[in-house]
Amino acid sequence: MPARAAQRHFIEFRSRYALTYGHSYVIFGRLNQAGRMVNPEVAGLAPKSDDPNVYVLGHLAPVPATTGWTDGDLEDAYRSASWRVLLSEAEYRKVVASIRKLQASSPLWHASLYNCNAFVADIAKSMGYKTPGTWLRPQQFITNLREMNGG
Numbered sequence: 665m666p667a668r669a670a671q672r673h674f675i676e677f678r679s680r681y682a683l684t685y686g687h688s689y690v691i692f693g694r695l696n697q698a699g700r701m702v703n704p705e706v707a708g709l710a711p712k713s714d715d716p717n718v719y720v721l722g723h724l725a726p727v728p729a730t731t732g733w734t735d736g737d738l739e740d741a742y743r744s745a746s747w748r749v750l751l752s753e754a755e756y757r758k759v760v761a762s763i764r765k766l767q768a769s770s771p772l773w774h775a776s777l778y779n780c781n782a783f784v785a786d787i788a789k790s791m792g793y794k795t796p797g798t799w800l801r802p803q804q805f806i807t808n809l810r811e812m813n814g815g
Contacts, residue, residue: 673695675691679801709782794813
């Protein structure tokens, strides 16, 4: 089997613009023959509520979190940085298991203590990657993550 065919799975570390300082998250899934995503999944950490008051409160105390897709995650116009890593099926299954475990154990978001960058950093660390500080803006965090790991 050609090496290229063996790497039909991926994880993409991304950041996007938002009304505040941005958001970091991962997209993962399978690629078609043209290299386009097929039914991608998203994992990230953000306040569960769209209420701006909950977001503000999350800078003072932990608030309930969501660990999936948020508005704008799949829209290329909002992407500010990205790093795609191709994976074998075995590598992909291991990463997805790590993501699912992290999603199940991340019920709270806090801007300083455990934010979207920290969530993404935990995914990257589970893959053996070095990670930058989590207090960076998401665009800088993803750019530094890519550069630290030769991407």
